[in-house]
Amino acid sequence: MGDKSGLLKVTVVQGRRLVIRDFKSSDPYVVLKLGNQTSRTKVKNSCLNPVWNEEFDFSISDPVEVLNLQVFDKDRFKADDKMGNAHLSLQPLVASARLRKILGVTATEGTTLRKVIPDSDNCLAADSSIVWVNGEVVQDVWLRLCDVDSGDIELKIKLINLPSN
Known part of the structure; x- marks a missing residue:
């Protein structure tokens, strides 16, 4: 299989307009999956516009591969409720970093790649x-949640090292 030499940092920044799954609110958390790697944010109690600012390494x-995420409502006495899911192809991020590296482009701070x-x-x-910031390739995204009436999740993605070809 592939050489796992690349490092990706994903920050789950915040959610907005998440759906209600309890009586008047929800207790959301996010599960991130990349291949067979999984990470999870903390639960934000009674919040439809949570702020996490939690960083995970993959x-x-x-x-x-594609970065997948699912949002759940934490329940105490029954299975957690689904609050939506989303996915993001990492190919444009990796391709931008590779092209910059291959061409030897010296990007100035804040250059859009x-x-x-x-x-x-x-x-x-x-x-x-996809922007060049502090020597890293960075993408800030708002992902719209699927299979629900409303909800968006903001992520900040940084490619620290490229995977080897």
Whole structure:
């Protein structure tokens, strides 16, 4: 299989307009999955617009996989309720970093390397830019949750090292 030499840092920043799954609110948490790696945020009690600001590390390899996330409402006495899911292809992020590296482009701080628009490869709520920041390739995204009436999750994704070819 692939060489797992790449490092991806994913920050779950916040959620907005999440659906109600309890009486008047929800107790949301996010589960991130990349291949066979899984991470989970803390539960935010009674909150439909939670702020997590939690960072998780994932190793990435070739072929580059899709980052999946699911949002759940924590319940005490029964199974946790689903609050939506989303996915994001990491291919544009990795391709931008590789192209910059191959071409030897010296990017200045804040240089936009690529723009990504909402399509079937992602659940973007709006256009997203892949930017060169502090020597890292960074993408800030708002993902629209699927299979629910409302809800978006904001992520900040940093590619620290590229996976080897």
